[in-house]
Amino acid sequence: MHGRVESTTRVTPTIVRVVLGGEGLAGFALPPATDAYVNLALPPAGAPYGPVFEPAQVRESHAKEWWPARRRYTVRVWDAERGLLTIDFVVHGDEGVAGPWAAHARPGDVLVLEGPAGGYLPDPEADWHLMVGDESALPAIAASLSAVPAGVPVVVRLVCDDAAHELPLETPGDLDLLWLHRAGAPDPGGLILSSLRALDVPPGRVHAFVHGEADEIREVRRHLIAERGIDRSAMSCSPYWRRTMTDEAWRRVKSDFVAAMDSDVA
Template structure:
């Protein structure tokens, strides 16, 4: 760990250097992600470990928690990797770790992998999400060609949670703010439904809270006529579930989502 920075009340930037980063091979994707492994307090193994070895040699209750985080940036010359962590109080595993991390601490991860890159041949781009999708959306906006059109809709907890986003493209950006009420889950969906879409073929990136993403996906495919091939869509988390509970059902949720509108 080289530096940490509190970007917003709920977003912590962690910059990594050294270790095995010299061997890192980054995919050509703006949603590149790593699978971090965070051991529980008092874990009976060293700070540097191989997750597969831990699972083989130690009891399950001591295994590290696995979480997936998008790479915000990678500098192959300086061999510096930047990750942004969403932190909501002291709940979860990775968020509290990022909130308390110190320079010199070790982060074990596997990867990276990734699959989305803005299609330079698309007529315009749609990017939709929340804090969990913000690193990928920010990275995607930065590599758009000059003049490329992008419609971006982002939801967060208020003005203090917004980040300045830069792009050489022409960006229609709207931040939506939660108010701590039940209707918060409709903000992103409603915003996409009323958005004015440019003419031509769109390449879409739609990631965030599971129920919101499922509804937006349905709207884009059924009402807007997008094709599945022109959309990167994935639920990162679910509002009514803790991390571990969501991980246990995510595969089935995604399968059902893919089946309802193919």
């Protein structure tokens, strides 16, 4: 499956929104999840194939140096009627693979992808919702907010660099939104944890979405389970990235990190 770039927009200093369309998206359909994601396949410069290709076939017929890099990105919006797929990319200059691709993408460029899949949907029976993360979790949180039932409390805590990196968020729920700014903070990595420790939580059963930087999310998870008494089954929790590692290095150790994180609170 593939899409062709229809447009690109820099919606914050570090987020580029790419809209894909075209016949290559025929048959695309979202699962019943608001954290739906696609697996992108980004070929190296000078790749002897493409731009439309089958990732599995490339791995079978080409040397490893020509294999496409694989990156997982959340679907920001799928417009089934118009056949348009929107993905937000966090861009930090030339760092990484997907970010630089998005920063330089132009109408007509091809992006090969597989999926979608997903596993989280705000529980309509929950008494309130908690959604925390950083820029990497923002697309899923934005999509999930639209699925919160009208009037139901939803607490959102999001980390970004400063006010210029904030995006408008809407929900039918009763929104308690706080943006936490790294700029000038004495402990940028502890912003979410500190904000949650100070939170006067709504009454009743919560359904939580906790995604972002690995070490931050690990501490938040430990707090919510051990100190707040939230059941693990009521939480979608995943470390999307790790500050001290490249994407490739993180992918190699992520499963071990998640296993250790899961064992933190017995």
